[in-house]
Amino acid sequence: MKLDPATIECLKAKIAVYREFLKNWLEPANLAQLRPKLEFQTGVLAGFALIASVLLGVTNCSTEGTIQRRLDEDLKKSLAEVVPAALYDNDMLQDTMTVASAEYNIGTDETTVYIAKKAGRVSAVCFKFTAPDGYSGAINMIMGIDRDGNILGVRVLSHKETPGLGDKIEVAKSDWILNFAGRSLDNLAPAKWAVKKDGGEFDQFAGATITPRKSVQAIYRGLQLFKAHQSQLINLEN
Amino acid sequence: MFLSETYRKIAADGIWHNNIVFGQNLALCPLLAVTGTATNGLGMGLATLVVIVASNGLISVARHLIPNEIRIPIFVLLIAALVTLVDILMNAWAHELYKVLGLFIALIVTNCALLGRAEAFASKQPVREALWDGLMMGLGFLIVLVALGAAREITASGTLFANASVLLGESFKFLEVTVIPNYKGFLLMALPPGGFIMTAFLIVGKRLIDQKIEQIKQRKASVTVLAPVIAEEES
Numbered sequence: 001m002k003l004d005p006a007t008i009e010c011l012k013a014k015i016a017v018y019r020e021f022l023k024n025w026l027e028p029a030n031l032a033q034l035r036p037k038l039e040f041q042t043g044v045l046a047g048f049a050l051i052a053s054v055l056l057g058v059t060n061c062s063t064e065g066t067i068q069r070r071l072d073e074d075l076k077k078s079l080a081e082v083v084p085a086a087l088y089d090n091d092m093l094q095d096t097m098t099v100a101s102a103e104y105n106i107g108t109d110e111t112t113v114y115i116a117k118k119a120g121r122v123s124a125v126c127f128k129f130t131a132p133d134g135y136s137g138a139i140n141m142i143m144g145i146d147r148d149g150n151i152l153g154v155r156v157l158s159h160k161e162t163p164g165l166g167d168k169i170e171v172a173k174s175d176w177i178l179n180f181a182g183r184s185l186d187n188l189a190p191a192k193w194a195v196k197k198d199g200g201e202f203d204q205f206a207g208a209t210i211t212p213r214k215s216v217q218a219i220y221r222g223l224q225l226f227k228a229h230q231s232q233l234i235n236l237e238n
Numbered sequence: 239m240f241l242s243e244t245y246r247k248i249a250a251d252g253i254w255h256n257n258i259v260f261g262q263n264l265a266l267c268p269l270l271a272v273t274g275t276a277t278n279g280l281g282m283g284l285a286t287l288v289v290i291v292a293s294n295g296l297i298s299v300a301r302h303l304i305p306n307e308i309r310i311p312i313f314v315l316l317i318a319a320l321v322t323l324v325d326i327l328m329n330a331w332a333h334e335l336y337k338v339l340g341l342f343i344a345l346i347v348t349n350c351a352l353l354g355r356a357e358a359f360a361s362k363q364p365v366r367e368a369l370w371d372g373l374m375m376g377l378g379f380l381i382v383l384v385a386l387g388a389a390r391e392i393t394a395s396g397t398l399f400a401n402a403s404v405l406l407g408e409s410f411k412f413l414e415v416t417v418i419p420n421y422k423g424f425l426l427m428a429l430p431p432g433g434f435i436m437t438a439f440l441i442v443g444k445r446l447i448d449q450k451i452e453q454i455k456q457r458k459a460s461v462t463v464l465a466p467v468i469a470e471e472e473s
Binding site: 073162 | 274300302303304305306307308311312315316318319322323326327329330331333337394395423425428429
């Protein structure tokens with residue numbers, strides 16, 4: 001669209017008028033007169049709220065995709081920690097199945113299971129789960145299990161346990177969590193899925209028994225969830 | 239001196255005399271929550287610095303528009319929006335940093351010092367002074383956070399700036415020092431009570447220094463008063 005010079009001149013003049021008006025209106029002396037007025041106050045508050053919401057809305061929309069990509073990268077990294085790279089050649093984030101998990105008390109009513117496949121055959125599965133009853137809140141974990149039900153690895157994703165005592169469940173702080181690799185419901189009796197203090201197989205920490213106890217119990221429940229869906233999961237085809 | 243009297247006074251107030259923690263005893267919630275290590279303190283300090291400068295600037299720009307009766311809701315609205323903005327942008331563009339600091343960013347909203355600066359300074363002063371005040375107040379807070387974090391980290395686990403490379407990048411690996419090798423650890427200092435105790439020690443330290451300065455000043459003053467008298471007597 002092309003505007004003739006006369007229209008442009010006319011528009012320029014109009015803009016100049018508006019600018020003049022705005023400049024006068026924004027003079028501190030003028031604003032000082034307006035400020036005590038109720039309708040001005042309402043307008044200002046509404047204006048600030050509008051600007052804030054528009055700004056936040058635009059930022060949120062424009063960064064949503066980036067944030068999702070970052071979260072996917074994080075998840076991929078966690079998945080790679082509990083499932084050895086040799087076991088899969090698919091994109092686990094795309095190969096998922098949702099199973100009902102309400103009765104296993106692992107934090108959510110539905111659990112997304114990531115399926116690891118090698119040449120189209122299911123080799124392992126991996127899912128996030130939670131010990132909702134940690135010493136100071138939920139302990140979020142991720143676990144990889146091979147198709148026969150042996151644990152490939154468990155890692156703690158986030159927790160609020162006491163620094164220096166309960167945080168030994170993190171792989172960065174101690175090797176405790178590595179003891180679960182290779183265990184399964186078949187090679188360890190149910191009574192042994194407990195800390196040593198309770199007659200089980202796993203160490204507790206000096207000064208922190210509840211954290212490892214609840215972690216072991218949650219891992220055990222996670223394994224039960226896998227067992228309940230094992231035949232269904234390992235027979236998934238492409 | 240490249241700074242005028244006003245600016246120097248604002249700087250001295252922000253960093254020392256009227257320091258957010260030592261002078262105003264504000265912002266104790268984020269202070270105690272994050273200063274388990276020097277690195278966390280540094281991260282929180284930087285995030286707060288950005289937000290306080292921005293909020294001071296914005297509020298100073300809009301100070302003639304804001305009616306006295308509804309200033310608090312507007313300040314809160316602006317600060318909350320800024321913090322959320324920083325939170326979202328960091329999550330998207332500085333994700334590694336966000337994973338370390340994510341929990342603390344939202345805590346900045348609870349930092350009453352921001353509202354305090356908006357109310358006491360930014361809403362009454364020109365933009366440049368307000369920005370400078372935000373910068374100096376933020377800097378003062380940053381220094382306290384790092385000092386407290388360092389003191390607690392050393393007493394709690396014998397290290398200094400652990401994980402600094404996660405926050406600042408690999409090139410800052412040299413900051414990570416083990417101050418006391420084979421340290422058994424002193425758990426109390428890593429927990430919130432340790433934060434309170436260490437804050438108390440730091441405040442005592444600041445008071446002692448202030449007292450010393452005051453004494454020196456008085457002595458100097460008495461010397462300058464007496465000097466002519468002594469000179470006269472001697473002659």
